[in-house]
Amino acid sequence: MKKLVLGTLLMAGMLCHGPAAAAVEYKIVTASERGTYIKIGRDLAQFVAPSADIQLDALPSAGSAENVRLLRYEPGIKLALVQSDVYQSFLDIAAGGNAAARDMIAPLRVIMPLYNEEIYFVVRADSERNFIHEIKNAKINAGESGSGTALTSATLYRLMFGEAMPDASASYLSNEEALAKLVTDKTLDVVAVVAGQPAKLLVDMKPESRKLIKLLKFDPGHPSSKAVLKTYFQASVRASNYPNLLTEDIAGLAVKAFLVTYDFQLKDTESHLRGMARSLCQNFSVLQEKGHPKWREVELALPDLGRGWFYYGPTTRELRSCIAGEPARKRVVSRAKPSPPPAKECPQQERILGLCK
16 A cells, blocks of 8 residues: 555656756758848757747758748648749739649748848859840749749849840759859859858869859949849948959849748647747847857848738747837738639740749
8 A cells, every 4th residue: 555655756846846848840942052031040959949849850951932931831841931023923823823832832821031142153264154134045943943042033133124034045953063164164154152251162172163153243334224123232242251263342132031931820829839939030130140150140030021011920029029129919911812813824934933834
């Protein structure tokens, strides 16, 4: 009897003083192992997620377009990094009647805007091209199929020249494969790269690289620039970030990066994501001090979004209350409106986004 009583008391003690619940396992999809997105994802995993009782795994991917699909349909993926032009393209195509695009983008929500990501167009050092607006009819590696880079390349080309990038002169290789072809067999004329500076791919280049390749400049005074700057932003590619490639800063272009989630309704998921937002706010100075240099360009704010874009209500309330130093209050979150019936055509933009059947 004594042993039974003692065993019962010990069991009760274990129940009362047992270990804390394990952290929930979430995933964030980023981009290439050599890009900026995966560093940002790992920073969130290291400096933000633990305080929200989340074990966050930063996964590499083909880029923003694939991230939208993975976030929408892949179990366990709760966060994604997505370029603004990719997100907007899904919205535009959905509004045009594409049911696949509508189903994919309608339930996605923005947590917060992050930073501008630079767009690079790389050519051989002996190329006659010096400016981005000179890439017309060139053999261009637009970026991997399904990536944000490929969509950015196609969008920029269309904005500059009023027509789609010719399929016959476009390829969709990885950055590494494309750069090798650019300087060896010369079957490519231009390689497009999208990555926040300092981009590891360019940082790791040796001093002799300057004899092999160069970056094209953006000319804000060119007639095509007005249309381009309605979607993209002017940027400066700094020589201090790429001393083996540049002797001086050059004018460039950039696209905005966003931290995105799904419109989760489950209370447990909603609670953890609120904790993630609170921790992001509280550890923001740590991110800027110890994280990737791009964190220093991020503003802890929730500006108005474009038409068809929506913030995720639970994280929005948490971030706003943290920024203001007030307790969070619940409010109604607006929903995306249904779009018209599906369209029949499948142009280049939709092919890149993987929306063709």
